[in-house]
Amino acid sequence: MCALLSSNLGYPRIGENREWKKALEAFWAGKLEEGEFTQQIEAIRLNNLRVQQQKGIDLIPVGDFSLYDHVLDTATMFGIVPKRFPYEGGEVPLSTYYAMARGSQGATACEMTKWFNTNYHYIVPELQDVQPQLTINKPLQAYREAKLQLGIQGKPVLLGLFTFLKLAKGYQPAEIDQLISAFLPLYVRIVTELEEEGVEWLQIDEPILVQSLSDADISRVSSIIATLTAAAPKLKIVLQTYFDAVEHYQAISQLPVHVIGLDFVHGFELNWKNIQTYGFPENKLLGVGLVDGRNIWQSDLQTQLEFLDHLSAIVPYERMLLQPSSSLLHVPVSKRKETKLAPVLRDALAFAEEKLAELTILSKATQHGQDFVQLELDMNQTVITKLNASSYRNKPEVQLAVANLQQQPSTRNSDFASRRSLQAAKWQLPFLPTTTIGSFPQTTEVRNARKNWRSGEWTPAQYEAFIQEQISEWILLQEKLGLDVLVHGEFERTDMVEFFGEKLDGFAFTSNGWVQSYGSRCVKPPVIFGDVSFVQEMTVKETKYAQSLTSKPVKGMLTGPITILNWSFVRSDITREQVAYQIALALRQEVEALEQAGIEMIQVDEPALREGLPLKKKDWQAYLDWAVLAFRLSTSTVKDGTQIHTHMCYCEFHDIIDAIRALDADVISIETSRSHGELIHSFEEHVYDQGIGLGVYDIHSPRVPSVTEMVEMIDRALQVLEPELFWINPDCGLKTRGKQETISALEVMVEAAKRIRASR
Numbered sequence: 001m002c003a004l005l006s007s008n009l010g011y012p013r014i015g016e017n018r019e020w021k022k023a024l025e026a027f028w029a030g031k032l033e034e035g036e037f038t039q040q041i042e043a044i045r046l047n048n049l050r051v052q053q054q055k056g057i058d059l060i061p062v063g064d065f066s067l068y069d070h071v072l073d074t075a076t077m078f079g080i081v082p083k084r085f086p087y088e089g090g091e092v093p094l095s096t097y098y099a100m101a102r103g104s105q106g107a108t109a110c111e112m113t114k115w116f117n118t119n120y121h122y123i124v125p126e127l128q129d130v131q132p133q134l135t136i137n138k139p140l141q142a143y144r145e146a147k148l149q150l151g152i153q154g155k156p157v158l159l160g161l162f163t164f165l166k167l168a169k170g171y172q173p174a175e176i177d178q179l180i181s182a183f184l185p186l187y188v189r190i191v192t193e194l195e196e197e198g199v200e201w202l203q204i205d206e207p208i209l210v211q212s213l214s215d216a217d218i219s220r221v222s223s224i225i226a227t228l229t230a231a232a233p234k235l236k237i238v239l240q241t242y243f244d245a246v247e248h249y250q251a252i253s254q255l256p257v258h259v260i261g262l263d264f265v266h267g268f269e270l271n272w273k274n275i276q277t278y279g280f281p282e283n284k285l286l287g288v289g290l291v292d293g294r295n296i297w298q299s300d301l302q303t304q305l306e307f308l309d310h311l312s313a314i315v316p317y318e319r320m321l322l323q324p325s326s327s328l329l330h331v332p333v334s335k336r337k338e339t340k341l342a343p344v345l346r347d348a349l350a351f352a353e354e355k356l357a358e359l360t361i362l363s364k365a366t367q368h369g370q371d372f373v374q375l376e377l378d379m380n381q382t383v384i385t386k387l388n389a390s391s392y393r394n395k396p397e398v399q400l401a402v403a404n405l406q407q408q409p410s411t412r413n414s415d416f417a418s419r420r421s422l423q424a425a426k427w428q429l430p431f432l433p434t435t436t437i438g439s440f441p442q443t444t445e446v447r448n449a450r451k452n453w454r455s456g457e458w459t460p461a462q463y464e465a466f467i468q469e470q471i472s473e474w475i476l477l478q479e480k481l482g483l484d485v486l487v488h489g490e491f492e493r494t495d496m497v498e499f500f501g502e503k504l505d506g507f508a509f510t511s512n513g514w515v516q517s518y519g520s521r522c523v524k525p526p527v528i529f530g531d532v533s534f535v536q537e538m539t540v541k542e543t544k545y546a547q548s549l550t551s552k553p554v555k556g557m558l559t560g561p562i563t564i565l566n567w568s569f570v571r572s573d574i575t576r577e578q579v580a581y582q583i584a585l586a587l588r589q590e591v592e593a594l595e596q597a598g599i600e601m602i603q604v605d606e607p608a609l610r611e612g613l614p615l616k617k618k619d620w621q622a623y624l625d626w627a628v629l630a631f632r633l634s635t636s637t638v639k640d641g642t643q644i645h646t647h648m649c650y651c652e653f654h655d656i657i658d659a660i661r662a663l664d665a666d667v668i669s670i671e672t673s674r675s676h677g678e679l680i681h682s683f684e685e686h687v688y689d690q691g692i693g694l695g696v697y698d699i700h701s702p703r704v705p706s707v708t709e710m711v712e713m714i715d716r717a718l719q720v721l722e723p724e725l726f727w728i729n730p731d732c733g734l735k736t737r738g739k740q741e742t743i744s745a746l747e748v749m750v751e752a753a754k755r756i757r758a759s760r
């Protein structure tokens with residue numbers, strides 16, 4: 001019989017009822033003593049392990065749990081604490097740990113950024129002038145705890161040195177070898193101590209190996225791995241990669257480790273091709289990441305068993321570990337509570353717990369034969385077939401439209417120059433028109449009103465009247481402020497994706513499908529599970545109402561197809577590209593409805609366009625092509641005189657500027673104020689010659705900048721951009737700001753615009 005093992009790579013920290021979040025927040029608020037907090041956290045951590053044990057996972061990860069973020073854990077394990085935080089060496093106190101994560105009086109938090117292409121954010125280690133030391137052996141601690149408390153011989157998880165360094169900042173590229181020399185002895189100590197403890201398996205995560213690395217980098221990784229293996233020859237090291245296929249397969253597969261872990265979901269094609277072409281070393285195990293760690297759907301177990309069968313011709317079963325494609329950190333905990341979903345949808349879901357069960361089924365099927373789990377396999381096929389055959393996924397009109405996409409208009413009638421003159425003549429806006437990005441403060445009052453309406457305490461009419469009051473109050477305010485293009489304020493929206501998801505067909509909302517986004521913050525992404533179609537007007541009523549109150553133009557406000565896609569869990573039976581087109585065509589109907597209703601400036605926000613970029617640069621163009629097409633499908637059928645705006649919340653543009661230009665928006669507004677210099681520079685090199693608004697103040701801070709500050713910022717931008725095409729706006733929506741500070745900041749903004757107009 002084959003000794004194939006099932007192995008997990010990481011588990012959600014948050015607990016089935018977000019107990020983890022609640023404990024963290026209570027502790028921060030001073031409502032939990034440190035001792036009590038530590039106890040609660042331990043209970044959550046042990047429970048997570050217990051679940052994996054009960055599901056029959058052979059290799060259970062330990063040490064992947066965190067009090068905030070695993071990259072921060074790695075940094076603090078090595079005593080890496082920026083000078084602005086209190087620290088005197090030794091184990092980093094909890095207060096310092098959280099100060100680094102969240103900021104404290106007098107010390108700004110460490111930067112936070114996206115973990116590869118996920119929606120998880122990690123704390124960026126700062127490595128300038130560091131003298132790393134091993135303050136605790138966290139993997140060892142985690143191993144001991146699991147063994148002592150639950151009798152689990154866990155598989156410690158360690159963030160690999162090379163990925164850790166590549167994700168850190170505060171050093172010059174040339175300094176990397178020095179840093180390796182400083183940290184490697186500490187890694188050596190970790191692995192030596194693990195080996196001495198009798199630990200059998202160690203998972204070293206090196207996801208950076210799926211990105212393009214130079215030959216020099218690959219040899220750095222080789223020497224790191226060689227050093228660790230030499231230090232702990234008995235330890236079975238798993239070199240784990242995920243989120244895409246590895247680059248340099250030949251070199252990596254030869255590294256002296258016991259197991260090479262590959263992602264056979266997100267990097268399937270290339271990883272599989274490499275194995276077929278170059279084989280797989282006979283002295284190693286292969287970690288086969290088959291169960292998708294990034295989505296919420298049941299695996300097609302039959303297809304996966306067929307694949308495993310093919311694979312076993314190259315790597316026999318006894319040399320496989322069956323695993324999820326990545327840590328399960330990126331999926332919700334359990335679908336047990338999703339009782340409100342349509343059964344045909346609910347049945348086809350698999351969250352973390354259910355994914356563990358899948359691993360066990362796969363491993364039983366390969367070890368004891370399929371008959372052994374025939375019932376489970378049949379059920380799996382049934383639920384998948386049922387959902388695929390359901391009316392949700394079979395809307396002929398939607399599918400026909402996407403199948404005949406060439407027939408759908410995706411180009412405006414006229415070029416920008418002609419549109420521009422028509423639009424200019426129509427609105428006669430002043431030089432440097434002022435506007436905002438869409439939302440105004442979502443005060444407690446607004447949130448309470450929505451709660452009342454959702455709970456049934458308020459009638460829909462009551463809620464609607466409340467929203468209208470807000471709109472009219474802010475239309476008045478905007479007129480008083482002297483803004484040139486007004487917005488209705490988005491008071492009726494909780495979230496810019498959820499709002500549209502609730503109104504479009506093809507979306508579902510879970511009750512408890514939370515995933516960690518950063519720290520204690522969790523998000524509950526909508527689920528795109530069926531063909532997406534337009535059902536009813538979504539924004540027309542509020543926008544039209546706003547327009548009825550003013551003679552100034554009111555800009556309609558929609559979330560774009562790519563942002564809706566990238567911020568949702570997406571069905572996997574058709575490509576993301578297809579889903580994007582479906583959303584785009586549905587949104588087009590809304591764009592047209594707005595235009596019909598007399599709204600002739602329409603903003604289609606795409607803040608998530610950039611974050612959808614694939615991990616490998618060579619895949620960027622394909623993604624950008626369909627993303628741009630989706631945007632254009634939504635926005636191309638309007639009249640020449642209708643002005644399409646878009647908005648993006650970032651400023652790294654230089655590498656996707658062609659795509660941005662290809663959107664062919666009449667006006668784009670982008671976030672700039674925190675990295676103005678950089679952005680201006682990128683515009684010096686790459687001309688952008690359609691309407692553009694650079695955010696002139698940072699909306700993430702309550703600080704109200706001075707008029708001179710804004711004037712300077714605008715002046716600098718006007719040196720590289722065509723002044724006649726320039727708009728003045730804040731960085732992003734204002735929904736998280738207070739009312740008074742918003743008004744003050746906009747006053748300053750309008751004043752700055754006036755001053756520059758007068759000086760020209």
Ligand code: GLN
Binds near residue numbers: 647
């Ligand atoms: N229109 C949205 C708002 O103002 C845009 C938000 C965003 O870009 N994230 O809130």
Ligand code: ZN
Binds near residue numbers: 437607648671731733
């Ligand atoms: Zn924004």
